[in-house]
Amino acid sequence: MTEAEQQHHQVLCEVVWDLYKDVNGFRPRHMDFSSMSIETLHDLIDSLDRELPAVIERDREHLEWLEEQYAQDLAAYEARQQEARELEAAYPYGEFEYLEQVA
Numbered sequence: 001m002t003e004a005e006q007q008h009h010q011v012l013c014e015v016v017w018d019l020y021k022d023v024n025g026f027r028p029r030h031m032d033f034s035s036m037s038i039e040t041l042h043d044l045i046d047s048l049d050r051e052l053p054a055v056i057e058r059d060r061e062h063l064e065w066l067e068e069q070y071a072q073d074l075a076a077y078e079a080r081q082q083e084a085r086e087l088e089a090a091y092p093y094g095e096f097e098y099l100e101q102v103a
Contacts, residue, residue, distance in 0.1 A: 005038065012041035019048045023055050 001009065013033040020028040036044070 009033075009038055009041065012038060012045065016041060016044050016048070019045060019052070023048050023051045 013036075016031075016033070017027060020031075033041075
């Protein structure tokens with residue numbers, strides 16, 4: 001393999017390394033890149049590239065779900081805070097001091 005081919009091979013390995021993680025969520029440490037030909041690496045990149053749109057869509061849907069969960073949790077938190085403020089206003093501090101004496 002010429003020096004130019006080695007550099008090309010290295011660049012393709014780096015692309016696969018990153019693209020594989022984008023698609024699968026982990027690095028392809030199990031792959032023996034040194035034994036792969038440039039053609040094999042190109043085929044692998046093409047295969048991963050075809051999978052990427054589905055992964056992007058899945059991640060988008062997951063992000064939407066997380067945003068919905070956050071909005072629901074925030075609304076519930078704010079409702080509890082409002083309820084606590086209303087209770088504090090209805091029962092001023094000191095009104096239940098006798099409970100401290102009993103405990």
